[in-house]
Amino acid sequence: MDRPDDERTVSSIKDTRTRILEVASRLFHEQGYHATGIATILREAEVNSGSLYHFFPSKEALLVGVLERYIKGLEPIVLAPAEGATQDPIERVFALLAWYRHGLEMTKCTLGCPIGNLALELGDSNPQVRDLIHTNFENWAKGVERWLEAAGDRLPAWIDRTQLARFVLTAMEGGVMQARAAGHIGPFDDAVEQLRAYFQALEETAKG
DSSP, rough: OOOOOHHHHHHHHHHHHHHHHHHHHHHHHOOOOOOOOHHHHHHHTTTTTHHHHOOOSHHHHHHHHHHHHHHHHIIIIIIIHHHHOSSHEEEEEEEHHHHHHHHHOOOTTTTHHHHHHHHHTTSSOOHHHHHHHHHHHHHHHHHHHHHHHHHHGOTTTTTTTHHHHHHHHHHHHHHHHHHHHTTHHHHHHHHHHHHHHHHHHHHHHOOO
């Protein structure tokens, strides 16, 4: 049977690892991967280098940990709130986009999607990193596809739900990127408005 001291030690180790990942995620999002130094992560996480390298032997390993954290957080942090906002599966798509819009507003369009940012910055620099970025996008699209499938005959039978989910992701990422470039929310709202019009046209088509 573990002693209370052992339990506290295990908890402390988990807390340290979590804190490092949280800080690294935020800094990579705010500053970019390459512009973020290990010293900054150590300072903001309030840990020493030995603690960091105990969990992550390199900065690249830390990046892998951050991307894996995003994968684990997708359902509870990103998709679940949209599902909780409405029972309408199509409206869940737009609740999700509204969540990204809120993020843009909160940062005055200075920060984009963290996964999109890393995809643009890192490209093909590392196969494992590329695969994890791809998995993040794939899981995002699968979540939207699940809602589109739930919409049933409200959408035409000939519409490929997988492709439509990717189109939603493309509209979101493109809208975010253009809003950042413009410095205002307009381009994102334009993308969502046209996506909304497309869904409405699909629903009208499905009604015959």
